[in-house]
Amino acid sequence: MTTSEVVETRRPVDLVRDVFERVLNQRDADALLPYWAEDLVEEFPVGIYRGRKAVRDYFAETFAAIPDFHIEVRTIVGEGEKVFVRWHVSGTFSGARWMGIDATGAKIELDGIDCFTIRNGQVVENFVVFDQLSFARQIGMMPPHRSAMDRAMTAAFNLRTRLKRRVAVG
Numbered sequence: 001m002t003t004s005e006v007v008e009t010r011r012p013v014d015l016v017r018d019v020f021e022r023v024l025n026q027r028d029a030d031a032l033l034p035y036w037a038e039d040l041v042e043e044f045p046v047g048i049y050r051g052r053k054a055v056r057d058y059f060a061e062t063f064a065a066i067p068d069f070h071i072e073v074r075t076i077v078g079e080g081e082k083v084f085v086r087w088h089v090s091g092t093f094s095g096a097r098w099m100g101i102d103a104t105g106a107k108i109e110l111d112g113i114d115c116f117t118i119r120n121g122q123v124v125e126n127f128v129v130f131d132q133l134s135f136a137r138q139i140g141m142m143p144p145h146r147s148a149m150d151r152a153m154t155a156a157f158n159l160r161t162r163l164k165r166r167v168a169v170g
Contacts, residue, residue, distance in 0.1 A: 012082075012116070012118035013078030013083050015083075016078070016083040016085060016116050016118070019123075020071060020073045020076070020085060024059075024071045027067070028063075029056045029057070029060035029063060032055075033052055034122075035122060036056075037052070037120070037122040037124045038051065040123055040124060040125070040126075041124070041126075042054075042055045042125075042128065043127045043128065044058070044128045045129065045132050046132070061096070061098060061099075065093060065096050065097065065098035065103060066093055066094075066098070068091045068092050069089065069091040070090050070091060071087050071089045072087065072088045072090075073085060073086075074087060074088055074111075081119055082115065082116065082117060083114075083116040083118060084115050084116075085113065086111070086112075086113050087111070087112055087113070087114065088110070089110045089130075090107075090108065090109050090110075091108055092105065092107050092108070093105065093107075101141065104139045106138055106140060108138045109138070110131060110135055111131070112128060112131075113129045113130075114126055114127070114128050114129075115127040
């Protein structure tokens with residue numbers, strides 16, 4: 001039996017569970033290819049990726065940036081062709097650049113949710129949510145919450161907003 005035959009005969013929730021509990025933690029983007037439809041659309045907080053190759057490249061970049069990437073399923077539920085997964089990612093941003101950002105060596109811990117659509121034994125759509133602000137703070141790109149720098153950024157933003165209102169009114 002080929003990999004695609006194995007994938008096609010599985011329930012959607014079992015297929016997604018396998019991706020999360022086994023395949024992603026191999027940190028091998030090519031191992032994900034049999035699970036994705038050729039015309040897959042993945043909507044991440046950082047952008048929309050269309051097609052297997054684009055999503056493979058996203059994961060290859062992620063695994064290169066976080067060499068000890070580990071994902072843990074917290075909750076997984078499915079009904080029909082829809083599967084929802086609440087997950088937790090941990091790792092160290094110590095490898096290659098990610099989305100143009102140089103690795104900082106920072107430890108990361110992120111929670112997120114995926115909403116998959118499975119048809120004919122493959123992922124055709126996925127909508128991913130994770131807290132980009134938390135990621136930015138953890139890697140040092142944004143200041144810690146309620147720190148002096150965070151408060152200064154908020155004050156500068158509010159000043160800019162008030163100035164824009166005055167210009168629009170005046």
